[in-house]
Amino acid sequence: MNSVRKGADGFVQTFIRFLKNRKPAYLIPLFFILSAVAVISIVYFMFLTVSALAGGGDDEEWTYVAMDFDQEADISFDGETIIIDPGHGGRDPGAPSVSGKTEAEIVYSIALKTAETLEAAGADVEFTRGQDEYASLDDREVQGDLFISLHSDAMNDASITGFTTYYTYEYQREFAETMNTALDGYSKFRNRGTHQSNYQVTWQLDYPAVLIELGYLSNEIDDRLLSDEAYQDLMARAIVEGIHDYLY
Known part of the structure; x- marks a missing residue:
């Protein structure tokens, strides 16, 4: 000084x-x-x-915190069948991104991370499609206890950012709002809220189902984070937390 x-x-x-x-x-x-x-x-x-x-004190240290899925081991999802629907896939890559990764790639990676935690806690997890596979909207009508469709959007306006949670029926609303609240605790993007919509993957089901737009791949920041392994871990944790909060 x-x-x-x-x-x-x-x-x-x-x-x-x-x-x-x-x-x-x-x-x-x-x-x-x-x-x-x-x-x-x-x-x-x-x-x-x-x-x-x-x-600059000795008490202050900046360290990279890796996600440890084992800390969810005390949570039990025994008896629950959870359907994860990674959007698009195969000949349908989904929204284009700034970085070059496709929507189908990004959401499938997040789906895998989510399934790993859920299965470790006893859940029966089913995917609506395999990696690099195409599945029609009709094929995504899979029976279970909870259904989560994962997507990431794109717009002509690159400034648009945020995540959004959609549902169709009133009996799906509570699940959608709970998932949205959990995502809000982990996402770095604007919370665009919970909205009712007639997406086929939710309206064709008679049990709690949501479609989540995790961000906008047309936005450079959204795209960079959604393509990052550590941030994908955060999104997987948010989804698991939302499922837990809804069930318990």
Whole structure:
């Protein structure tokens, strides 16, 4: 901090000497421009210094926290049949993305991570399609206790971001709202809410079913995070937590 004070004092002295001497008129605007740059630099340096002092103690450590699915081992989903519907697949890649990964790839990866945790807790998990397989909407009518369809959207407007949870019937609404709340606790995107919609994968089922748009692949930030393994782990955890909160 002493160096910052000395720098500030030196600047003030230079400014005073300048005012005492006669200078060409064109140098005055230049001097004030350079002065503004100097002031901003000093303030920025002071901010960095204070931040470093505040966070430089031995008690502060920034570490990467890996997702540990084993910590869900005390949760039991015994007797529950959960259907996971990874959207699109095969000849239908789904929404295009900024990074080049397809919607079908991203949601299938998240589906696998979700299934791993659910099965470890005793659930019977079924997929509506295999990896790189195409399944029609009619083929996705699979009976179970809960149904979760995973998607990621795309729009012409690249600024649009967020996740949305959809349901069709009133008896599906509570499940949709519970899932949306769980996602809100983990997602880094805007919560666009829970909405009623006539997506075939939900209206063709007579039990609790939701369709989740996890983000917008047309948005660079959404796309980058949804393609990231660690963030996919977060989405899988949110889905498992939502199922648990709804059932228990």
